[in-house]
Amino acid sequence: xxxxxxxxxxxxxxxxxxxxxxxxxxxxxxxxxxxxxxxxxxxxxxxxxxxxxxxxxxxxxxxxxxxxxxxxxxxxxxxxxxxxxxxxxxxxxxxxxxxxxxxxxxxxxxxxxxxxxxxxxxxxxxxxxxxxxxxxxxxxxxxxxxxxxxxxxxxxxxxxxxxxxxxxxxxxxxxxxxxxxxxxxxxxxxxxxxxxxxxxxxxxxxxxxxxxxxxxxxxxxxxxxxxxxxxxxxxxxxxxxxxxxxxxxxxxxxxxxxxxxxxxxxxxxxxxxxxxxxxxxxxxxxxxxxxxxxxxxxxxxxxxxxxxxxxxxxxxxxxxxxxxxxxxxxxxxxxxxxxxxxxxxxxxxxxxxxxxxxxxxxxxxxxxxxxxxxxxxxxxxxxxxxxxxxxxxxxxxxxxxxxxxxxxxxxxxxxxxxxxxxxxxxxxxxxxxxxxxxxxxxxxxxxxxxxxxxxxxxxxxxxxxxxxxxxxxxxxxxxxxxxxxxxxxxxxxxxxxxxxxxxxxxxxxxxxxxxxxxxxxxxxxxxxxxxxxxxxxxxxxxxxxxxxxxxxxxxxxxxxxxxxxxxxxxxxxxxxxxxxxxxxxxxxxxxxxxxxxxxxxxxxxxxxxxxxxxxxxxxxxxxxxxxxxxxxxx
Amino acid sequence: xxxxxxxxxxxxxxxxxxxxxxxxxxxxxxxxxxxxxxxxxxxxxxxxxxxxxxxxxxxxxxxxxxxxxxxxxxxxxxxxxxxxxxxxxxxxxxxxxxxxxxxxxxxxxxxxxxxxxxxxxxxxxxxxxxxxxxxxxxxxxxxxxxxxxxxxxxxxxxxxxxxxxxxxxxxxxxxxxxxxxxxxxxxxxxxxxxxxxxxxxxxxxxxxxxxxxxxxxxxxxxxxxxxxxxxxxxxxxxxxxxxxxxxxxxxxxxxxxxxxxxxxxxxxxxxxxxxxxxxxxxxxxxxxxxxxxxxxxxxxxxxxxxx
Numbered sequence: 031x032x033x034x035x036x037x038x039x040x041x042x043x044x045x046x047x048x049x050x051x052x053x054x055x056x057x058x059x060x061x062x063x064x065x066x067x068x069x070x071x072x073x074x075x076x077x078x079x080x081x082x083x084x085x086x087x088x089x090x091x092x093x094x095x096x097x098x099x100x101x102x103x104x105x106x107x108x109x110x111x112x113x114x115x116x117x118x119x120x121x122x123x124x125x126x127x128x129x130x131x132x133x134x135x136x137x138x139x140x141x142x143x144x145x146x147x148x149x150x151x152x153x154x155x156x157x158x159x160x161x162x163x164x165x166x167x168x169x170x171x172x173x174x175x176x177x178x179x180x181x182x183x184x185x186x187x188x189x190x191x192x193x194x195x196x197x198x199x200x201x202x203x204x205x206x207x208x209x210x211x212x213x214x215x216x217x218x219x220x221x222x223x224x225x226x227x228x229x230x231x232x233x234x235x236x237x238x239x240x241x242x243x244x245x246x247x248x249x250x251x252x253x254x255x256x257x258x259x260x261x262x263x264x265x266x267x268x269x270x271x272x273x274x275x276x277x278x279x280x281x282x283x284x285x286x287x288x289x290x291x292x293x294x295x296x297x298x299x300x301x302x303x304x305x306x307x308x309x310x311x312x313x314x315x316x317x318x319x320x321x322x323x324x325x326x327x328x329x330x331x332x333x334x335x336x337x338x339x340x341x342x343x344x345x346x347x348x349x350x351x352x353x354x355x356x357x358x359x360x361x362x363x364x365x366x367x368x369x370x371x372x373x374x375x376x377x378x379x380x381x382x383x384x385x386x387x388x389x390x391x392x393x394x395x396x397x398x399x400x401x402x403x404x405x406x407x408x409x410x411x412x413x414x415x416x417x418x419x420x421x422x423x424x425x426x427x428x429x430x431x432x433x434x435x436x437x438x439x440x441x442x443x444x445x446x447x448x449x450x451x452x453x454x455x456x457x458x459x460x461x462x463x464x465x466x467x468x469x470x471x472x473x474x475x476x477x478x479x480x481x482x483x484x485x486x487x488x489x490x491x492x493x494x495x496x497x498x499x500x501x502x503x504x505x506x507x508x509x510x511x512x513x514x515x516x517x518x519x520x521x522x523x524x525x526x527x528x529x530x531x532x533x534x535x536x537x538x539x540x541x542x543x544x545x546x547x548x549x550x551x552x553x554x555x556x557x558x559x560x561x562x563x564x565x566x567x568x569x570x571x572x573x574x575x576x577x578x579x580x581x582x583x584x585x586x587x588x589x590x591x592x593x594x595x596x597x598x599x600x601x602x603x604x605x606x607x608x609x610x611x612x613x614x615x616x617x618x619x620x621x622x623x624x625x626x627x628x629x630x631x632x633x634x635x636x637x638x639x640x641x642x643x644x645x646x647x648x649x650x651x652x653x654x655x656x657x658x659x660x661x662x663x664x
Numbered sequence: 665x666x667x668x669x670x671x672x673x674x675x676x677x678x679x680x681x682x683x684x685x686x687x688x689x690x691x692x693x694x695x696x697x698x699x700x701x702x703x704x705x706x707x708x709x710x711x712x713x714x715x716x717x718x719x720x721x722x723x724x725x726x727x728x729x730x731x732x733x734x735x736x737x738x739x740x741x742x743x744x745x746x747x748x749x750x751x752x753x754x755x756x757x758x759x760x761x762x763x764x765x766x767x768x769x770x771x772x773x774x775x776x777x778x779x780x781x782x783x784x785x786x787x788x789x790x791x792x793x794x795x796x797x798x799x800x801x802x803x804x805x806x807x808x809x810x811x812x813x814x815x816x817x818x819x820x821x822x823x824x825x826x827x828x829x830x831x832x833x834x835x836x837x838x839x840x841x842x843x844x845x846x847x848x849x850x851x852x853x854x855x856x857x858x859x860x861x862x863x864x865x866x867x868x869x870x871x872x873x874x875x876x877x878x879x880x881x882x883x884x885x886x887x888x889x890x891x892x893x894x895x896x897x898x899x900x901x902x903x904x905x906x907x908x909x910x911x912x913x914x915x916x917x918x919x920x921x922x923x924x925x926x927x928x929x930x931x932x933x934x935x936x937x938x939x940x941x942x943x944x945x946x947x948x949x950x951x952x953x954x955x956x957x958x959x960x961x962x963x964x965x966x967x968x969x970x971x
Contacts, residue, residue, distance in 0.1 A: 073686075093744070104774035108760065115762050178758040182819065185724050186775040187747040663726035664681075 033493035109200020139264020151216035152621035167526025168538035228259035267291035297325035331507035334496030337375035346370035368484030401489035502629035511624035528653035559606035567598025676732035707873035751825035757816030761805035809836035
């Protein structure tokens, strides 16, 4: 899973975030005041304009501080009644239909069925809810203005602030209720859709019993046979069940036992057996009674401990980033194989208390995702292209002592789990080290990854390696995924209501959609505005498109290029501004986190909730001013 | 507030509608100066496009004046707090049709920040007053036009307002309903309320209004007490009673000598409709002039007669 922005602890993010917000909100407020004064000055003269602006501001203050909870609740209740009558039932019906027919296009036999199911329910819920929020928030107020029902409302002692806030709260309540229902149904749908068990064929049972009989009879000591289950949901599991207790030469059958199967399609089952009379007859498969449990660990919420990533180049010198291998995605940086180049993660807070031996008896679990860039395919005689190998090394950041943990094949397009053992032996001198005693210094541990095959490359980003200290509660993580949708819905409602205070219904829909699309493209807009993207600004890029100029070569100097740069400077400023005032909706989308099994941290959630409020507050104020300053009866 | 205190006042109130580019499209109201005092029923009359709806909207703060000022209870009409003391019945009862009568009145009661118990009591009173007891749980979309009108009037009275603005209050009502509403309006006036009435039904206005203002093309053409405006001053109407048979005979003979029949003596009145149409005709013939005595026998009138 890709995490392009570092997730800072909430209180570390707060001062910077707050300052940034104050700057943007303050600039917008000053701009709005100037525009208001300018319009009033054109109609009534500069002096009168100052009086009008100050009067509007003082009234606004009164309208905000004198808001009545009873009136807001009445307006919210009205919005709820209206919404239930208009849209909610339709959207909920569509969702039910989608779930009913989802079995046609969701394959539980896919490689990652949980990921598929979770992505599906979260994404479909998100789109339906956003669609509902869009229509509810944008059409209601214009419809009231058109039907003049708003005339009866505004001739009561209702403030414009209460109308805007009441609508926002009402639609939010409707959306929240619907989202909760959809969430519960989705959870049940995913659990039921992926629920299965496996049978074991009589032949396999006989083979298992025969193996136990042989061992009981004192046959040669062999590992338990590997048993394969029947196919269900497009996959099988294997397991080895050892039911013989050995005490010297004495062997005894354990009449009841449980054993885990291997992990397939991201889950395992528990095989439980009972031998009723304590005896086995290999010719009777019914002598062994068994149950195969439900799938376990299908849904996880890993809590990763991320480290800081740095790179070394092919000569072993520190560099800011790895090699650029061409048109590959810049998210990952590459290291050259067969050289001293390495990707180095430094983890902090690594203590034996955090990784107690009873919970982590084998060692530290490390999960790693590697992108491989091949300059040649290698041996292609077999069915599969052979993997590229890498080396995993741990190093003490203070003493420089290091040991190679293992050589591993890189699993492309998948997350690989490695264990760093508690006791490590260095192959070169046979010396044995304790992980915490010899490699952890002041809670810090370095983990190095190298590509050991010459002329091949490993691509890695900071979030590609993490230590998995514990797992969160999946159901709560699922709820947090829905909280992300909820935050997006609130933003959509706020923008929709704000636009509907001064635009007609269809135009408000378009404007809100524009805000949504603009917000989703805000990252791109910032890249374009800051000149990070090759090819210049929008005008220059358009010129290159028309003239088929490549993106990296400089344009010939002259009046034309100067003119284009001038326009681009203005446009880039505008883009930068737009990117700052539009919410980046994709940052509130946690469907990937839930589907890929990552815990959504409290820091991330708190940051996003505050960000949402940071957008909703000025949008509410903008909606208030638009409604207050418009003539409702025109 | 003393009874003579001005409740509504407009000073040079002007409204110009402009197009998208800010160009003048139409001057809907021209320098209206008006005072309405506490405890009177004031009728606002005028043909379509005369500016009476614009006046109402300006008084309610639904529109902003281009020039001049509208004051209600001494406060600017755009101030939201003035709405606490007013009730408004719009022309078409713009209500939420998916609510029932109880919900509708409860909703508007909440907008006045009324506590629950008072709200309930007031809702019950008004539903009974309007005769909607049997339909209190039915959605308004199932109501007849007359029933919607009644619930519209009920919402205008939910806060027991001091000033009530009624736009076509009897529209859609049957004769009995019309009579009831007119009686209610008079009853409200008698209890000290001030009422501004806007109606095309001139007979209704004549029945209930104390004073009227007649607008034409955005200008106030006539303003005064209804009985004064409708009086034909130079016509004498004699009404007599208690006369002896001989006296009656003598009067009859006098009238008979003049080929007439005596019914009464004094100043007879014409109808409001006559006055209204006379003003419109005069205004079309003499644009820009204040109308004076358009009826025969009135000061500055074109004709005079005696009976």
